[in-house]
Amino acid sequence: MADQTNRQRLSLIIRGAVQGVGFRPFIYRLATELALVGWVNNSSVGVFIEVEGNRNTLESFLERVQREKPPRSQIHTIETQWLDLSGYTTFEIRHSVSGEKTAVVLPDLATCPDCFREIFDPHNRRYRYPFTNCTNCGPRYTIIEALPYDRCNTTMKGFKMCPQCQAEYENPLDRRFHAQPNACPVCGPHLELWNLQGEVLAAGDRALIAAANAIREGKIVAIKGLGGFHLVVDARNSAAVAELRKRKGRPDKPFAVMYPGLDLVKEQCQVTPTEEELLQSAECPIVLLKFDLSPNFRSPLTPLMKGGTISSEVAPGNPYLGVMLPYTPLHHLLMRELGFPMVATSGNVSDEPICVDELEALQKLNQIADVFLVHNRPIARPVDDSVVRTMGGREMVLRRARGYAPFPIIIPSPTPSPLTPVLAVGGHLKNTIAIARPPQVFLSQHIGDLETPAAFNYFQQVMTSLRELYEFEPELVACDAHPDYISSQFAASQNLPLIKVQHHYAHVLSCMAEHGLEPPVLGVAWDGTGYGEDETIWGGEFIYISEETYQRVAHFRPWQLPGGEQAVKEPRRIALGLLEELLILNPVLEGRGLINNTPLEQTFTPQELFLLKTMLKKGLNSPKTSSVGRLFDGVASLLGIRQKASFEGQAAMELEFKIGEMITDNYYNFSISSSVPAIIDWSPMITAILKDVSDELPLPEICAKFHNTLVKIILEIAKSFPCHQIILTGGCFQNRYLTERTIDQLQQQNYCPYWHQQIPPNDGGLALGQVIAALKPRVSINHQEV
Amino acid sequence: LAHGGGGKLMQQLLERMFLPTFGAAKSIPHDSAVLSLPTDKIAFTTDSYVINPLFFPGGDIGSLAIHGTVNDLAMSGARPLYLSVGFILEEGLPMETLWRIVQSMQQAAENANVQIITGDTKVVDRGKGDGIFINTAGVGIVEHDLLIAPQSVEPGDVILINGDLGRHGIAIMAVREGLEFETTIESDSAPLASIVLELIEAGVKIHCLRDLTRGGLSSTLNEIAASAKVTINIDENVIPVREDVQGACEILGFDPLYVANEGRFAAFVPQESVDKALEILRSHNEQACIIGQVTGRSDAKMGLVTVQSLIGASRILDMLSGEQLPRIC
Ligand SMILES: [Fe+3]
Ligand SMILES: [Mg+2]
Ligand SMILES: [Zn+2]
Ligand SMILES: [Zn+2]
Structure with a gap:
């Protein structure tokens, strides 16, 4: 026996993402290997461990726990305590106990290589089984109903494991030890193919094959996946894609595409190593890739994808393609069957959340889908596919959902530390919500635009479900300052102390939080629309945040949006607003027929033009804005790129894409006033753009010069502040040319630019910023309580 | 003077x-x-x-x-x-x-x-x-025994309006702001008492009436939903709005459901009285119609009125603050 005098007992509490990732088997194996005795269990707080052995071995155990922990786990804290011996004789895995819910709910994970191998191995008992998973992969957040993460608290509770599955589940050395969704063809969920009446056309593997045939025939198939339904069509079949657009009422907005494998993706898109890693990650998001079909890029040796290439209907006029790889066994099997890429877009009705229930889908998607491939594993909550792109060589999450949510963001503990439980309700579009229990902030999955009753219901559901999962009772609610956001109105109805957080301030705080930055920072918050403290629409803001307070230190010269929200849908109205403002600034231009030579002129009837001008002159439903997003729209109109938009950001995106391969350092003039806040006057730029248009300068060059001007403005403003941390936030910084050029030039000038990576730069990140604002000591932020 | x-x-x-x-x-x-x-x-x-x-x-x-x-x-x-x-x-x-x-x-x-x-x-x-x-x-x-008020509104009640919407607000704005539309839009200003009395005399069991003045149909329905603690769903497709009013609203960026009227009202009546009520309203104005119904009870303070839009999903018909500042980006 070992030296008894040196034996001790070590007690550990490990907190973080330690459930559902094979943490206990790992501890079991490690303890057994080191011949330690004791036990491990799961609680809703985290993992408890007690091990006895000799001091050196225990220390090596502690060190190896941190070094060798399972790949999907995250350790936030380890509390250790050395105790007297208790006299254990074996090492065992004990039952879960409950307690305060601070353990982390894990996101869903894409199929691991082991499971992948099994479903394509004819000798394996899970051959072609679409619900195969293990502790390293499979559903988590989409099946969890309560904590701790045990089968009885998931939507798998209705499936009783067969003896073989049960044996795996109980064997600490098995990959499926305590894999809560563990299942096999004998005992687990299965597939069915339904017609529009909900009648079963086929079941099991036959259903999958029949669904594949339907896709091949050009049909629209609704498929129940991990976090909800997809609508699927053959991505090469233009007629099928066009039909899907028609039925979905979605004329232009790009669709995402699922490819069978990476090789085929590389055949059609440019893929950097970072992008390749993202495509194959356990998060398995939709990655925006540069679509490239130019002959010099495609190797002549690679055979063309069978049956043709991606239809131009998939992402009309867009040089990027949203690409994802299969992330569940169901998708792997289907894609293997098809061998070509398929459009996989959210299975929803216009602005509603994605359908998760097969009966609901049957009813709602009845006018869209031709057949339904469904299964009987209930989905606990809708979780969309996440969307990412690379920016400055790093990942930038644009839509944070499957694979990412509800992973917490760890924030520096506020000092003094008011541990008030805060609920933040987010914005209006791309809504997400957040609950804060410092140092953890749980940011919900993408909820969507709060325009429909269904979305508003979903918003309330997500709130209830996060609160229940974490047994969280908010004592403070944070919301946007816009009085007409449904989320703000909801917040106001909660009978709790309310903090209204200015939109762009929240944007800057969200980016600071994700990078753990301390003030002072200069925030560049550029987006489409946000409610400003002067009750106008902001969106071209420079916000300086010091230790004590924040201040709007510079902004674009405001101009009017004739028709308010209608102007946001019609870039030509925004251009008209710009031109009218130009005339006010410089009446000499009046006689030159400013609008006469611009592309927007022909799009209005003379009567419409007269009415709109009257509205502008009288200020009738023509709110003022300083928004850079709107400036993009206006310029896109003046350049004849787009006069009416069918989805958010369309004109701005097209303006970016028009640059193409153009390389220039030229920019337009602008002026910055010496007032506080400083006013950035865009009028010299617009005047020069009009001249360039009439001089017939090539469009790519004008577009590049416009972007370059914006970068130059950031550099100019940055100069006037004694601060090196520059934050780039807001929807405009999804624009790659703008963001990367800004980063580059700021770095050249020895600034430290920060941009979004894990938290969306768009309004999907607002809730995080609102939480941070609410956690700040009240006294110092007087602006904030509007 | x-x-x-x-x-x-x-x-x-x-x-x-x-x-x-x-x-x-x-x-x-x-x-x-x-x-x-x-x-x-x-x-x-x-x-x-x-x-x-x-x-x-x-x-x-x-x-x-x-x-x-x-x-x-x-x-x-x-x-x-x-x-x-x-x-x-x-x-x-x-x-x-x-x-x-x-x-x-x-x-x-x-x-x-x-x-x-x-x-x-x-x-x-x-x-x-x-x-x-x-x-x-x-x-x-008051010559009847009905309680015509939000507290009488019940789930299942049918909501009717007595004609097309939006004319008064647009007519006023056109003159005030010097806007010239293709046609002259006339206000719908009119007295409503005789129609209401006719409804009552015909035995229509009116639960609630409200004229659609400032804030238009939308504000009215939201107010009633909030004070009666009910949810309401209406169908935008059936709501009569004259083409010229619709056109003017599009240019101005207004939603006709939020524009003021001076001769329009909404009536909440129980199922059994709908036919009679509609017949009487129609005899005064052919465009009178059923626009929706009270769908249930609710304790929530908001998000109570929904509208089936012209295309696609239904949307929340929300209570907007005075100035309608854009929310979309
Ligand atoms: Fe924003
Ligand atoms: Mg009155
Ligand atoms: Zn696996
Ligand atoms: Zn089984």
């Missing part, structure tokens, strides 16, 4: 202009009117009218001041009988203008079957008013 505060000139104004115009001239007393009413259930309301422009297609401040108060009485199911009128006139208001307004008021009162029985006039210095302000107060009698 240069009549100072009260005194002799005021007396003249009253005698020369108002007394002959407002029918009951002989009996208008200088201090107060003494009424004898045939019932002890009385409705009483007052409203003030401030509007620019004073004249607009389909009406003027005078007719508006009569319709507004008559309609407020009608919305409780009362039979309007008597009105008082108070004028605040700005020095310099042309006599001719005043005369036209007074004539229009008398005409409107006659059409609405009410008598103007008492009044008052004050003149303020130039620049202290906006031409003319009018206050009217009205007395009506």
Whole structure:
């Protein structure tokens, strides 16, 4: 026996993402290997461990726990305590106990290589089984109903494991030890193919094959996946894609595409190593890739994808393609069957959340889908596919959902530390919500635009479900300052102390939080629309945040949006607003027929033009804005790129894409006033753009010069502040040319630019910023309580 | 007009202009009117009218001041009988203008079957008013046993409106802001009491009535939903909006469901009374129709009114604050 005098007992509490990732088997194996005795269990707080052995071995155990922990786990804290011996004789895995819910709910994970191998191995008992998973992969957040993460608290509770599955589940050395969704063809969920009446056309593997045939025939198939339904069509079949657009009422907005494998993706898109890693990650998001079909890029040796290439209907006029790889066994099997890429877009009705229930889908998607491939594993909550792109060589999450949510963001503990439980309700579009229990902030999955009753219901559901999962009772609610956001109105109805957080301030705080930055920072918050403290629409803001307070230190010269929200849908109205403002600034231009030579002129009837001008002159439903997003729209109109938009950001995106391969350092003039806040006057730029248009300068060059001007403005403003941390936030910084050029030039000038990576730069990140604002000591932020 | 505060000139104004115009001239007393009413259930309301422009297609401040108060009485199911009128006139208001307004008021009162029985006039210095302000107060009698109020609204109730929406708001704006549309849009300003009385007399079990004035249909439905604690769903596809109004709204960036009306109301009636109610409303205006229903009870304070849109999903018809600032980006 070992030296008894040196034996001790070590007690550990490990907190973080330690459930559902094979943490206990790992501890079991490690303890057994080191011949330690004791036990491990799961609680809703985290993992408890007690091990006895000799001091050196225990220390090596502690060190190896941190070094060798399972790949999907995250350790936030380890509390250790050395105790007297208790006299254990074996090492065992004990039952879960409950307690305060601070353990982390894990996101869903894409199929691991082991499971992948099994479903394509004819000798394996899970051959072609679409619900195969293990502790390293499979559903988590989409099946969890309560904590701790045990089968009885998931939507798998209705499936009783067969003896073989049960044996795996109980064997600490098995990959499926305590894999809560563990299942096999004998005992687990299965597939069915339904017609529009909900009648079963086929079941099991036959259903999958029949669904594949339907896709091949050009049909629209609704498929129940991990976090909800997809609508699927053959991505090469233009007629099928066009039909899907028609039925979905979605004329232009790009669709995402699922490819069978990476090789085929590389055949059609440019893929950097970072992008390749993202495509194959356990998060398995939709990655925006540069679509490239130019002959010099495609190797002549690679055979063309069978049956043709991606239809131009998939992402009309867009040089990027949203690409994802299969992330569940169901998708792997289907894609293997098809061998070509398929459009996989959210299975929803216009602005509603994605359908998760097969009966609901049957009813709602009845006018869209031709057949339904469904299964009987209930989905606990809708979780969309996440969307990412690379920016400055790093990942930038644009839509944070499957694979990412509800992973917490760890924030520096506020000092003094008011541990008030805060609920933040987010914005209006791309809504997400957040609950804060410092140092953890749980940011919900993408909820969507709060325009429909269904979305508003979903918003309330997500709130209830996060609160229940974490047994969280908010004592403070944070919301946007816009009085007409449904989320703000909801917040106001909660009978709790309310903090209204200015939109762009929240944007800057969200980016600071994700990078753990301390003030002072200069925030560049550029987006489409946000409610400003002067009750106008902001969106071209420079916000300086010091230790004590924040201040709007510079902004674009405001101009009017004739028709308010209608102007946001019609870039030509925004251009008209710009031109009218130009005339006010410089009446000499009046006689030159400013609008006469611009592309927007022909799009209005003379009567419409007269009415709109009257509205502008009288200020009738023509709110003022300083928004850079709107400036993009206006310029896109003046350049004849787009006069009416069918989805958010369309004109701005097209303006970016028009640059193409153009390389220039030229920019337009602008002026910055010496007032506080400083006013950035865009009028010299617009005047020069009009001249360039009439001089017939090539469009790519004008577009590049416009972007370059914006970068130059950031550099100019940055100069006037004694601060090196520059934050780039807001929807405009999804624009790659703008963001990367800004980063580059700021770095050249020895600034430290920060941009979004894990938290969306768009309004999907607002809730995080609102939480941070609410956690700040009240006294110092007087602006904030509007 | 240069009549100072009260005194002799005021007396003249009253005698020369108002007394002959407002029918009951002989009996208008200088201090107060003494009424004898045939019932002890009385409705009483007052409203003030401030509007620019004073004249607009389909009406003027005078007719508006009569319709507004008559309609407020009608919305409780009362039979309007008597009105008082108070004028605040700005020095310099042309006599001719005043005369036209007074004539229009008398005409409107006659059409609405009410008598103007008492009044008052004050003149303020130039620049202290906006031409003319009018206050009217009205007395009506309640001859039924219904409780016409939000608390009577129940799930299953059907919601009807009595005609197309949005004309008044757009007509006013067109004149005030000098907007020229393809056609002249006329206000829908009209008295509503006789239609309401007809509904009641026909035995329609009205649960609630509300005129669709400021904030339009949307605000009305939201207010009722909130005070009755119910949810409401309406169908945008069936709501009549004239093409020219729709066109004007598109240009201006307004939603017709939020635009003011002066001769439109929403009626909440139980299923059993729908056919009768619709028949009566239709006999006055072919465009009267069922727009939706009360779908359930709710304890929530918001998000209660939903609308089935022209295309696709339904949306929340929310309560907007005064100025409609864009929310979309
Ligand atoms: Fe924003
Ligand atoms: Mg009134
Ligand atoms: Zn696996
Ligand atoms: Zn099994």
